[in-house]
Amino acid sequence: xHDFNPGILPSGLxxxxxxxxxxxxxxxxxxRATLExxxxxxxxxxxxxxxxxxxxxxxxxxxxxATGPRERRxxxxxxxxxxxxxxxxxxxxxxxxxxxxxSEVGFSFTGRGDTDGTFAExxxxxxGVFLS
Numbered sequence: 001x002h003d004f005n006p007g008i009l010p011s012g013l014x015x016x017x018x019x020x021x022x023x024x025x026x027x028x029x030x031x032r033a034t035l036e037x038x039x040x041x042x043x044x045x046x047x048x049x050x051x052x053x054x055x056x057x058x059x060x061x062x063x064x065x066a067t068g069p070r071e072r073r074x075x076x077x078x079x080x081x082x083x084x085x086x087x088x089x090x091x092x093x094x095x096x097x098x099x100x101x102x103s104e105v106g107f108s109f110t111g112r113g114d115t116d117g118t119f120a121e122x123x124x125x126x127x128g129v130f131l132s
Contacts, residue, residue, distance in 0.1 A: 002109075003045045004056050004102050017042065031066040031092070033122055044104045056104035066092035066121045077131050089125035096120035 006017035016080040019037050026033045038059045070092040076087040094115075101110040 001047055002107060003048050003050065003054050003100075003106075004042050004058055004104075005045065006042045007053075008049075021053075030124070031122070033064045034061065036061045042101075042102075044107070049078055056101040056102060058100070060098060060100045062096060062098040064094045064096045065122060066094050068093040070123055074125075074127075076126075081128075086131070087125055087127035088131065089123055091121040091123035093124075094120040094122040 005015055008014040019035075020026050021041070023037050024033065026034045029066040039057045040059065042056050042058055042121045043053040044077070045051075053103055070090040073089045073091055074087040075083065076088045077086070097112075097114045102108065103105070
């Protein structure tokens, strides 16, 4: 078993890594988006929160393409900030495709997938302090 992850931050946040500003791109019309990262440094701990880990790297590309019209979602400031509906967004159903790879000394993997038969959506969202 392998658990490629960026480690746990002092705050307790995990499975999060900072990417360069140009890693995520959206088309001018907002109907296509791409997230791409190459050779991101992570750890392979062989199991979630395992006691041993070694240096590893991952690369991935995920592409979304809207397949329908956007619909408004969320209640914004009309509900308390702790309410799950305290956001505003316009989301379109989408198809997502992705390719992934990772490696460490003695092990590597590659994979591809898509959201056919499942779910993806694409669109802008505002929440938290951005609702003001």
